[in-house]
Amino acid sequence: MFNSLRMSMGWVHTWMGLVLGFVLMICFFFGALSVFDREIDRWAIPDTRFEPQPMPSFDEVLKPVYEQLRPDPVDMAATERRVVGSLPDPETLELESLFAYTTHRDPVLLIGGEFAIPNEPIDPTDDHQHVHGRATVNPATGELLNDDALKIGSDWFYPMHFSLNFNWMMLGYWIVGLAALVMLAGLVSGVIIHRKIFREFFTFRPWKNLFRSSLDLHNMTGVVALPFHFFFAFTALVIFASNIYLPVTHTTLKPLHEHHEKLEAARTGLPHEPAGVPAPLASVDAMVAEAKRRWAQRDMAGEVGFLSMNHLGDENGYVSIYRAGSDRVALVGEGIHFKASTGEVIREEPPRSAVSSIDEFLTGLHLQHFEHWMLRWLYVFGGLLGAVCIATGFVLFVEKRKARHAKTGSQGSRIVDALAVTTVTGMVLAAVGMLVANRLLPADLPGKGQWEQIAFWSVWALAFLHAAWRSSPVAKARHNPAWREQSLLLGLLSLSAVGLNWITTGDHLIKTVFTDTYWAVAGVDLSLIATALIAFFAAARLRAPVSEQKADNALSRNKQVNAYD
Amino acid sequence: MNSQAALQTTNRIIAAILGGYAFTWGFSVLGITSLVALGIDFHEAETGLSLIAFLVFLGLFLWAFAAKSMIRVWLVLAGGAAIMMLIGTVLQNSLLS
Numbered sequence: 274m275f276n277s278l279r280m281s282m283g284w285v286h287t288w289m290g291l292v293l294g295f296v297l298m299i300c301f302f303f304g305a306l307s308v309f310d311r312e313i314d315r316w317a318i319p320d321t322r323f324e325p326q327p328m329p330s331f332d333e334v335l336k337p338v339y340e341q342l343r344p345d346p347v348d349m350a351a352t353e354r355r356v357v358g359s360l361p362d363p364e365t366l367e368l369e370s371l372f373a374y375t376t377h378r379d380p381v382l383l384i385g386g387e388f389a390i391p392n393e394p395i396d397p398t399d400d401h402q403h404v405h406g407r408a409t410v411n412p413a414t415g416e417l418l419n420d421d422a423l424k425i426g427s428d429w430f431y432p433m434h435f436s437l438n439f440n441w442m443m444l445g446y447w448i449v450g451l452a453a454l455v456m457l458a459g460l461v462s463g464v465i466i467h468r469k470i471f472r473e474f475f476t477f478r479p480w481k482n483l484f485r486s487s488l489d490l491h492n493m494t495g496v497v498a499l500p501f502h503f504f505f506a507f508t509a510l511v512i513f514a515s516n517i518y519l520p521v522t523h524t525t526l527k528p529l530h531e532h533h534e535k536l537e538a539a540r541t542g543l544p545h546e547p548a549g550v551p552a553p554l555a556s557v558d559a560m561v562a563e564a565k566r567r568w569a570q571r572d573m574a575g576e577v578g579f580l581s582m583n584h585l586g587d588e589n590g591y592v593s594i595y596r597a598g599s600d601r602v603a604l605v606g607e608g609i610h611f612k613a614s615t616g617e618v619i620r621e622e623p624p625r626s627a628v629s630s631i632d633e634f635l636t637g638l639h640l641q642h643f644e645h646w647m648l649r650w651l652y653v654f655g656g657l658l659g660a661v662c663i664a665t666g667f668v669l670f671v672e673k674r675k676a677r678h679a680k681t682g683s684q685g686s687r688i689v690d691a692l693a694v695t696t697v698t699g700m701v702l703a704a705v706g707m708l709v710a711n712r713l714l715p716a717d718l719p720g721k722g723q724w725e726q727i728a729f730w731s732v733w734a735l736a737f738l739h740a741a742w743r744s745s746p747v748a749k750a751r752h753n754p755a756w757r758e759q760s761l762l763l764g765l766l767s768l769s770a771v772g773l774n775w776i777t778t779g780d781h782l783i784k785t786v787f788t789d790t791y792w793a794v795a796g797v798d799l800s801l802i803a804t805a806l807i808a809f810f811a812a813a814r815l816r817a818p819v820s821e822q823k824a825d826n827a828l829s830r831n832k833q834v835n836a837y838d
Numbered sequence: 839m840n841s842q843a844a845l846q847t848t849n850r851i852i853a854a855i856l857g858g859y860a861f862t863w864g865f866s867v868l869g870i871t872s873l874v875a876l877g878i879d880f881h882e883a884e885t886g887l888s889l890i891a892f893l894v895f896l897g898l899f900l901w902a903f904a905a906k907s908m909i910r911v912w913l914v915l916a917g918g919a920a921i922m923m924l925i926g927t928v929l930q931n932s933l934l935s
Binding site for chain 2: 519
């Protein structure tokens with residue numbers, strides 16, 4: 274079918290890149306926003322606009338909070354379908370394990386736990402026999418925060434970039450996984466097919482038109498950030514490898530895995546099963562102090578990032594304390610495990626092996642829990658470069674074909690152009706529209722988070738309808754006016770988000786930058802203003818009409834560049 | 839694109855995605871069991887393979903489009919997957935016995 278390697282790689286690059294490119298836009302854009310997910314949370318939940326705090330005292334602050342923790346109703350319903358009989362009253366279920374998690378950027382603390390259930394599973398091999406509960410706590414007071422307040426950054430934009438917030442059958446994850454593989458294939462095939470064009474670039478005078486400049490930008494963003502793009506797509510697959518994308522050790526190799534778990538429990542002394550004998554809980558604060566002392570002794574003094582307890586209230590119960598990874602690439606680590614009933618150290622984790630170090634370094638570079646603000650911004654720009662690379666790919670696809678399609682009466686480039694508008698300006702409109710909805714809806718509205726999600730999808734759907742409605746000029750080899758109209762709207766919407774933040778919370782930029790500095794909110798506001806400026810600039814540039822001569826150029830150029838489609 | 843070309847393209851896409859995935863799966867099963875048999879820690883082997891697996895998948899994915907013969911592609915992908923799966927599970931059973 275393909276006559277040469279270059280032809281086949283060109284096909285993969287063009288068509289796989291086009292189809293999964295719409296998904297990749299979402300991954301790169303929302304991935305870039307995820308770099309500042311906690312800061313977006315602060316913007317969206319004004320009650321939590323205070324400074325990040327270390328893990329509070331367990332004995333005094335957290336212990337009573339866990340007593341208020343209840344099973345999540347959604348997980349109750351999901352678990353009910355997997356077990357024999359109906360579940361007991363959620364009020365009566367008891368915690369069997371718990372965790373608390375914070376980072377150097379979190380003013381609020383995330384806590385959660387697993388509630389034991391007496392029911393037998395319908396599928397005997399199903400060993401997931403508990404219901405989860407989760408809550409957000411103000412670590413200063415131990416007060417539970419309103420669950421209705423959606424953390425737009427960390428609970429919507431962040432999962433959007435790896436699951437599309439489409440959790441049915443985990444389909445969102447699988448689509449993103451395929452997109453990541455296609456991103457890798459797109460980079461390799463891109464290098465192969467562009468070898469020749471690279472030479473032409475120096476030989477011929479660059480065409481000063483949309484096709485040529487888009488191609489230049491496509492190559493530039495693709496090549497300059499190639500290691501960055503390759504790295505993120507690759508580590509995305511590695512991060513979810515053992516649980517989602519390649520769960521060999523939970524399926525084919527499950528027997529070997531379980532065998533190993535039991536051996537490891539015996540070796541490390543961390544009990545795999547509860548003893549069935551009730552036991553009290555010793556002072557956890559004393560364990561935390563001991564863990565900090567041991568880290569300091571190893572010359573790596575630090576704060577607690579993750580604290581967990583297993584087999585709660587049982588003789589075999591143990592407490593695991595992990596150090597926050599604010600000062601290095603790998604995530605939490607240096608775990609020290611204590612016997613819950615006595616507080617004695619059971620196990621101190623040894624230094625990592627070479628393979629684990631590589632893995633933790635790579636995944637840590639993707640998940641970036643370290644404290645380095647300049648690097649965070651570089652990540653944002655890297656992610657946006659990826660989005661530019663894909664968006665210019667769409668433009669190339671359309672520009673290369675629309676003159677030919679106009680002659681043959683094909684609707685192909687028109688459809689692609691409408692989808693490109695939807696996933697470029699439409700997507701940003703949805704994100705900013707959600708922030709506007711967040712400021713317009715009253716804080717005490719029941720189910721406010723649901724309404725914000727509805728606003729997000731509605732804006733996006735409207736952007737698609739608008740793009741499709743305005744797309745007919747593309748079929749006549751002209752530009753879709755939706756690009757300009759949505760850019761204009763985006764500029765206005767971004768500015769109104771900044772204004773609404775001021776009106777509803779009193780936090781304007783003079784305050785958040787100068788008089789009462791709070792960079793999380795200032796950063797979101799400044800980014801919205803930057804978005805508005807770029808959107809207005811784009812709208813102004815798009816106002817220029819396409820001359821007849823340029824359309825002719827596009828036609829003649831077509832003969833030279835449609836080698837592989 | 840005529841119907842025969844469409845069929846060939848579909849064949850290549852299925853081979854690249856599903857065939858490549860099956861081969862990668864078998865490769866991981868055989869890789870992990872082999873490393874454990876050589877005395878390497880289970881989680882080390884699991885992590886090591888997850889770092890290699892997707893590079894193998896990427897290579898297979900591109901090869902399924904670049905290869906001249908689709909018969910060879912399917913022989914290697916499906917056959918390789920089946921053989922590695924078989925050896926891997928036999929190895930697992932002998933490790934557990």
